[in-house]
Amino acid sequence: MTSLTDVQNTAFMAIGPSRIAALSLLALAQAPEDAENEGAEDVLALSVQRICAAHDMLSSGLHGLLADCGYALPAELAARRDACLELLEPLHQAVTGTDGAALAQVRAVPDLAALCLYRLEPAVSGFLKDMVQCLREAQQLREEGRDAQMRATIANAEGVGRNIKFISFNASIEAARIGEMGKGFAVIATEIRELSGKTQTLLDEMSGYLKH
The missing domain is CATH 1.20.120 (Four Helix Bundle (Hemerythrin (Met), subunit A))
Known part of the structure; x- marks a missing residue:
């Protein structure tokens, strides 16, 4: 534009x-x-x-x-x-x-x-x-x-990422409680938690660029 x-x-x-x-x-x-x-x-x-x-x-x-x-x-x-x-x-x-x-x-x-x-x-x-x-x-x-809007959007995304990570952590605990039947669900929850962590790192980098 x-x-x-x-x-x-x-x-x-x-x-x-x-x-x-x-x-x-x-x-x-x-x-x-x-x-x-x-x-x-x-x-x-x-x-x-x-x-x-x-x-x-x-x-x-x-x-x-x-x-x-x-x-x-x-x-x-x-x-x-x-x-x-x-x-x-x-x-x-x-x-x-x-x-x-x-x-x-x-x-x-x-x-x-x-x-x-x-x-x-x-x-x-x-x-x-x-x-x-x-x-x-x-x-x-x-x-x-535009920078302020981007920062607000990143902040919202960071909040969502933290919630996903928290939910996946709780899901791993529940999967462990139900033993063998929960192993597959535990693997998925772990992958979601790892993906959430990578997303959080990317958002932190983007936020750092905007602050410079």
Whole structure:
């Protein structure tokens, strides 16, 4: 099963590069001569890819990954995700709206510099920082709860094992009392007692691992 730590890493890798992509688009849009240089097409293509990946993750991808883990972002953090998506939307529409005219569409985005430098970047950075902390703490609580459940289960199994051992011991005594007729039953009782002892040893080892 995917952990919240895995979701955190996947989301971070999808959303984080959008900050660099936005700045790259801004640089290309503000310097038309650079857009003609060798390698500019690759930078543009990579920026478009990163913007689209971040948009997909913020719009539905993150929600789906968390739902698969049985978790949802706290309301305040979910609202900040929505705010990041809203800020990213103009760039996403610009780079996906018209084939072959991405830069022209980017240049037409209102207040492009302010959007990329002073609104999108800090919003995304702040969201990612708090998302990482939130999911890390949630995963830690899950692991602590799982360890507690395992310890409780082992404790219950240990109790059952002790009862079986006690019952088999009493059965051996009763088998001895009835002589020849109880020999077969005594052998079975002994085997049960030995099996109970091995199970107890295994449970003790498992409990020791959890305590380290």
